[in-house]
Amino acid sequence: MLLLAALAALNAASVHAAAAGTFDVLSMNVAGLPAILNGNGESGDKTTNTAIIGQDFAKFAYDVIHVQEDFNYHATLYVNDNHTFRTATSGGVPFGSGLNTLSNFDWIDFTRVKWATCSDASEDDCLTPKGFTFMRVSVDDGVYIDFYNLHADAGTEPGDETARAANLQQVADYIDTWSIGNAVLVFGDTNSRYTRGEDGTRVFLTQNGLTDAWVQDIEGGVYPAAGAPALVCPDGVPPDADCEVVDKVLYRGNAVISLTNTGFFYDTARFLSSDLATLTDHNPVRVEFAWSLSATLRTSDLQGGPHGTWFSDLLSLPAAPKASVLTLRGGARLDSVAITLTSGASFVHGGTGGTAVSLMLAAGEAIVSGTLCWGVFDGDTRNFYAQFTTSAGHTLAAGTMTASCATMTAPAGFGVVSFVGQDGDEMDQLGFIYAKQ
Numbered sequence: 325m326l327l328l329a330a331l332a333a334l335n336a337a338s339v340h341a342a343a344a345g346t347f348d349v350l351s352m353n354v355a356g357l358p359a360i361l362n363g364n365g366e367s368g369d370k371t372t373n374t375a376i377i378g379q380d381f382a383k384f385a386y387d388v389i390h391v392q393e394d395f396n397y398h399a400t401l402y403v404n405d406n407h408t409f410r411t412a413t414s415g416g417v418p419f420g421s422g423l424n425t426l427s428n429f430d431w432i433d434f435t436r437v438k439w440a441t442c443s444d445a446s447e448d449d450c451l452t453p454k455g456f457t458f459m460r461v462s463v464d465d466g467v468y469i470d471f472y473n474l475h476a477d478a479g480t481e482p483g484d485e486t487a488r489a490a491n492l493q494q495v496a497d498y499i500d501t502w503s504i505g506n507a508v509l510v511f512g513d514t515n516s517r518y519t520r521g522e523d524g525t526r527v528f529l530t531q532n533g534l535t536d537a538w539v540q541d542i543e544g545g546v547y548p549a550a551g552a553p554a555l556v557c558p559d560g561v562p563p564d565a566d567c568e569v570v571d572k573v574l575y576r577g578n579a580v581i582s583l584t585n586t587g588f589f590y591d592t593a594r595f596l597s598s599d600l601a602t603l604t605d606h607n608p609v610r611v612e613f614a615w616s617l618s619a620t621l622r623t624s625d626l627q628g629g630p631h632g633t634w635f636s637d638l639l640s641l642p643a644a645p646k647a648s649v650l651t652l653r654g655g656a657r658l659d660s661v662a663i664t665l666t667s668g669a670s671f672v673h674g675g676t677g678g679t680a681v682s683l684m685l686a687a688g689e690a691i692v693s694g695t696l697c698w699g700v701f702d703g704d705t706r707n708f709y710a711q712f713t714t715s716a717g718h719t720l721a722a723g724t725m726t727a728s729c730a731t732m733t734a735p736a737g738f739g740v741v742s743f744v745g746q747d748g749d750e751m752d753q754l755g756f757i758y759a760k761q
């Protein structure tokens with residue numbers, strides 16, 4: 325077993341993802357404010373209720389769970405749950421945001437962001453530093469989806485509406501910067517309804533191109549009109565999902581990953597006490613997803629650290645791209661990577677330091693693998709070295725090797741044509757885009 329594990333670790337970087345898969349997600353406000361602040365109107369004490377929630381998380385083995393209001397009963401939740409990957413709490417009231425993720429998949433680049441705006445017009449939203457979280461979840465090798473959890477400002481006073489719209493706009497702007505070109509899932513407590521026009525949830529549709537899973541699956545794709553009567557769910561277990569809750573799941577695929585919503589559910593009946601009472605004042609929302617990879621474009625794992633600015637060449641690739649010239653700049657570390665395609669399109673990332681080296685590819689020659697090595701500079705992890713190999717056996721390298729390296733190989737019949745990652749004046753984080761040759 326140990327030998328097998330060691331072999332698996334050595335090969336891990338060149339393993340390719342399956343071409344398709346499925347996963348489910350759950351969004352649940354676990355009502356973990358201290359009982360003294362918020363009785364929540366549910367029966368049973370909060371410690372008992374939270375223990376049952378944790379046990380049900382384990383029992384139903386949801387792939388990725390986003391919780392909100394995971395404040396003062398957090399330890400009870402985690403001790404009763406068994407997911408392999410879980411975020412560390414940011415604290416109870418008044419220190420934490422109440423946002424956590426419990427997952428069967430690992431992730432990179434986890435970030436907590438505080439709202440720029442909050443309102444105490446109602447419901448004491450400024451009592452705790454609420455906001456949103458971001459992570460790139462790896463559902464398979466080189467198959468990253470950017471996951472956002474959030475808990476927007478509550479209430480319907482004018483101050484609440486303004487704060488909530490600002491919160492949702494903040495997430496939308498973050499997606500535009502940090503998820504350019506990427507598949508995205510936003511799920512959490514938006515505290516908003518499509519029937520309330522002032523709430524601002526539509527920004528995810530108009531600005532980010534996301535689709536609401538409830539509207540798509542239950543409402544036949546028709547967004548409830550702003551100003552229409554609220555489609556309020558009954559108390560207790562709703563008979564079906566034909567009512568609107570503030571807990572929403574929105575998503576988009578990208579050029580590599582096709583994402584399909586295969587079912588939307590309120591899982592309230594899975595989260596009941598022994599006397600069949602609900603455990604929180606929110607219906608837990610489950611969505612089933614299927615994903616499949618493009619026949620012509622793939623991406624590799626990302627190496628390095630989450631510094632600099634996110635970029636993706638996926639949005640600017642011509643059809644049937646083929647690499648013509650590869651240029652690297654390096655010295656003590658990897659300064660930049662650049663590829664010119666046979667179409668004339670060219671992509672350059674990083675800075676202008678170091679020494680440039682170039683390789684011209686012959687017709688029919690493709691870049692079939694790349695090794696990246698990373699290290700720590702100024703307290704931040706970044707790429708120090710890159711070496712690429714072509715189908716004709718030519719190699720090009722720049723920078724300085726370290727002890728932490730990974731070799732990533734194009735799937736059979738594919739070649740490296742450009743990049744995704746994060747850069748500044750050097751290559752902080754880097755992954756390859758492979759295209760069918």
Ligand SMILES: *[C@@H]1O[C@H](CO)[C@@H](O)[C@H](O)[C@H]1NC(C)=O
Pocket residue numbers: 382383385406407408
């Ligand atoms: C968690 O526990 C459930 C049973 O409650 C089990 O089916 C599942 O495999 C466990 N998951 C892990 C990751 O151990």
